[in-house]
Amino acid sequence: MARGLSEERYNAGARALHWAIAVLILVNIALGLLHEPLDGVVSLMPVHKAIGMSVLALSVLRLVWRMTWTAPPYPETMxxxxxxxxKLVHVALYLFMLAMPLTGWIMASSGKYPLTWFGLFDLPKLSVTKGSALVELSDGFHSIGGWLLLALALGHAAAALRHHFVLRDGVLRRML
Ligand code: HEM
Ligand code: HEM
Structure with missing residues (x-):
């Protein structure tokens, strides 16, 4: 491999899961932020919850899959x-990929609405009580966490674009 140029790519499963989860998360941040302004016009919450629960399932699958392989090496110029x-940003992203859906699930479980996957089947509700410390804490985390996750993802994407267009070291190509 040429020094300073990374040629090996992430495997197909890792790439598919990366981009599917990235798109779903960005859509869900938008839905979460738009749900209140659009209240009375369109009900975005059921779709937000179903997408969020899909992110949880895909993230668990991705983490299990992640344990079975080693990431391609970085260019020696880094x-x-x-x-x-x-690596720290990746760990933080993984934590938010789990924490956002989990805190949402806790919140939604304390409410009166049923939890369904796009109306196709019911998802289980956790045994939590409205107004409990856990639910309040989850609510607080979920509101701030959306912004933190967005900031992390934007920083992460900016770094990837810097590697591609400025450093031209093949780091972004490893995930394409
Ligand atoms: C990818 C995962 C998720 C992301 C990135 C995300 C993001 C967000 C964001 C940005 C908000 C707006 C917060 C605010 O304006 O205060 C929000 C609200 C909300 N989310 Fe999520 N969410 C995710 C998953 C879930 C899941 C799985 C559920 C439930 C099953 C859920 C339930 C809710 C509820 C009930 C609200 C409204 C909270 C309120 O109005 O007080 N979220 N979410
Ligand atoms: C919400 C959006 C995103 C999330 C949650 C996310 C998450 C992650 C995570 C957890 C990894 C680590 C992979 C591993 O080794 O296990 C990763 C790698 C990577 N992501 Fe993202 N990503 C997002 C968006 C993006 C975007 C928009 C780009 C491109 C502009 C991008 C480019 C990359 C690249 C190039 C890598 C490999 C970098 C390396 O090995 O250091 N990601 N991403």
């Missing part, structure tokens, strides 16, 4: 600090 930063 410093130890850059690699460490990239």
């Amino acid at each position: 410093s130890g600090l850059e690699v460490l930063m990239a």
Whole structure:
């Protein structure tokens, strides 16, 4: 492999899951933020909940799959600090990919509405009580977490674009 150029790609499963989850998360942040302004016009919450629960299932699948392979190497031109930063952001993204759906699930379980997957089948509700500390904490985390996840994802995407257009070191191509 040429020094400074990464040629090996993430495997097909990792790439498919990465892009499916990325699109679903970005759509869901938009739906979450638009649900109140559009209240009375269109009910976005059922779709938001179903997409969020899909993100949870796909993220668990992705993490299990992640444990079965080693990521392609970084180009040698990247410093130890850059690699460490990239890995820390990935860990944070994985945590939010689980924490956002889980806190949403806790919140939705305390409400009166049924939890369905696009109206096709019911999803189980957790045994939690409205007004409990867990539900309140989840609500608080979910509201702030959406913005934090968006900031992380934008920073992560900006770094990927910098690798592609400025450094031209093949890092983005590993995920395409
Ligand atoms: C990819 C996963 C998810 C993301 C990124 C996400 C993001 C968001 C965002 C940004 C908001 C708006 C928060 C605000 O304006 O205060 C929101 C609200 C909400 N989300 Fe999620 N969400 C996800 C998954 C879920 C799931 C799985 C459920 C339930 C099963 C859920 C239930 C809710 C509810 C009930 C609200 C409204 C909260 C309120 O109005 O107080 N979310 N979500
Ligand atoms: C909500 C959106 C996104 C999430 C949650 C996300 C999450 C992740 C995670 C967790 C990894 C680590 C993969 C692993 O080694 O296990 C990763 C890698 C990667 N992502 Fe994203 N991603 C998102 C959006 C994007 C976007 C928009 C781009 C491109 C502009 C991008 C480009 C990449 C690249 C190039 C890698 C491999 C980088 C490396 O190995 O350091 N991602 N992503």
